[in-house]
Amino acid sequence: MIFSRFSHMIKLPNGYSLYNSLFLKPVFLSNDEYSVIKMNWKEKNCDGLSQYFQNVFEENKIIVNESADEKVLKKLRSVSQPEAYVAFFIVSECCNLRCKYCFIDDCYINMKEKMMSIDTCEKSIQYYKHILETNKCDNENFIMIYGGEPLTNPAVVKYLVERINSLKKNGDLPANIKVNITTNGTMLNENWIRFFKNNDVSITVSLDGDRDSNDQRVYENGSETFDDVIQECKQIKKEGVKLFLSITLTDNTIKSFDKVMNLIDELDVDGLGFNPLIPKKYSINEEYGKKVGIFLTSAFSHLRTKKIWDARVMPKVKAYVESRIYLYDCAVTSGSQLTFLPNGTIASCHAMVDYPEYNLCTLDDDFSYAKPKLLEWCNRMPINNEKCLSCIALGLCGGTCPSISLHANKSITEMDDVSCIYNRAIVEWLIQDTCSNCTHDAQ
Known part of the structure; x- marks a missing residue:
């Protein structure tokens, strides 16, 4: 031995x-x-x-x-074949905010070529539907409505949600498929929240913490978004809809740990994900990594007493408790995610839409064309x-x-x-x- x-x-x-x-x-x-x-x-x-x-x-x-x-x-x-079960629909690459750390280039409002059309949306739905029919897997299926800010393209968001529900009712999509929209919250209103509630769409709002922590999420004119977003978060809870937060770990957010935890408590958040900065506009270093580690573990310790789980840490905890190796940290790296872009391109990672060399194929290609590239992600x-x-x-x-x-x-x-x-x-x-x-x- x-x-x-x-x-x-x-x-x-x-x-x-x-x-x-x-x-x-x-x-x-x-x-x-x-x-x-x-x-x-x-x-x-x-x-x-x-x-x-x-x-x-x-x-x-x-x-x-x-x-x-x-x-x-x-x-x-001995990697198994990738199974695509997560679909991101980038219904708009436009946005009404100018977040200072955003990783998407030229994310401007009202650019038609950056908006998904209903025709492209339908083709994307059919493509994903065909994959689920021909590549059966045991994993739960997810559709994520994403941007940019998806609500800058309201007609396609409405079409996508209603079409998915129609296909689910007809048995053409799995009845248990989960649908989520990630939004900056500033374009939400009572009508949208009720629409998502009635169509069984969960809502994730991007909010980096208290007012000071959220200071990099600003409108085009530089004004802060905090009050508008908080108002809609409260409306989400008022309507009886589960509230999820996407929190980017800026230096201010990390420094304001207690205030961030207090806000999570006050909003009665149902779940969240803490996201390290993508170093496109901001440089990050080892010291930042240490701060993130302390923040994530401290947050988990605090939030578990309230049964609020962080989507970044909880899967690792679950694997550890079960003594089960955790091979992939996201659907992208397991070759399980497809990202449908407004121009009919299919990518893997929704955070790499500015890098066409990592695209998989187009809506006109057979899915077999993408499989070798998905296998590369698995490896x-x-x-x-x-x-x-x-x-x-x-x-x-x-x-x-x-x-x-x-x-x-x-x-x-x-x-x-x-x-x-x-x-x-x-x-x-x-x-x-x-x-x-x-x-x-x-x-």
Whole structure:
């Protein structure tokens, strides 16, 4: 037996933990226990380990037989065929805001070529419908209405929602398909909210926190949007609709942690997603990554008491609890997302619409044309990156955001340092949190 190459040691407040980054089962050691096995660990030598430690370490894959690590890697690298089950409809690349960190270039209002037509919308629906019919998968299906600001194209939003519901009722789309619209909230009103409620469309509003935190989300004339967005968030809750927030982690948002948490409480938010900055207009560095890690883990600790889950951290937590490796952090990197653009192009990532070299195909192409490119996305897993194999976050990272990687490293295949830093912080926090809960339960 040997120490697995995927085993890691971290220092805890009251001891140590050994942890295999692919099997995700921490072993906690008191300081006295650590002193017994310290030399074995440092020399990576199992000789002399007591039967007790051998049993515990073997059970949790801290020590393995010599061929085990390579067998696990080989199995995990046997990527299955991509299954497209998430569809983003970019109904408009125009926007009525000028957010200072926005990653979309020239996102101006009233440009017809940036608006999806009803004809293109219908063709996109039929394309997605055909894929679901011919590529059966067990995953839940999602349709995301996105922009720009989607409500700058109201006719197509209305058509898309009503058409989806019609197809669901006729059995031409899965009855359980979920539909969501992500909006900046400034063009919402009572009529829109009731329309979405009546058509079973969930609403995600982009809001970065309290007034000061939201200061980079401004109108074209530079005036703030906070009051208008808060008003519509309250209207959403008044109408009995679930409210989800998309929160970009600017420096002001990170600094205003308590105010952001208070606002989430006040709005009675049902769910949210914290999003690191995409470094297109703003540079980000390792210090930013550390701040993001602290923010994400602190927010999760606070919000879990209210059963409000962060879409970025919760999937990692679930995988950790189930001791199940988390290969993909989003539908894009699993080859499971299609993004339908106004010009009839089909991309994968909705955050990379300005980069045509990463498009998959067009509405006129057979889906088989896109499959090799989707498979390339699947192969972007951290376990296929030699640099990632020694990282403690290997089994829970899911791969860093390709859009962030593109802007940070000029490549979608290179993992970006910022995401690596906050993913390691999440994993180390999970281990420490587990140890803390175990200690508390023991008492």
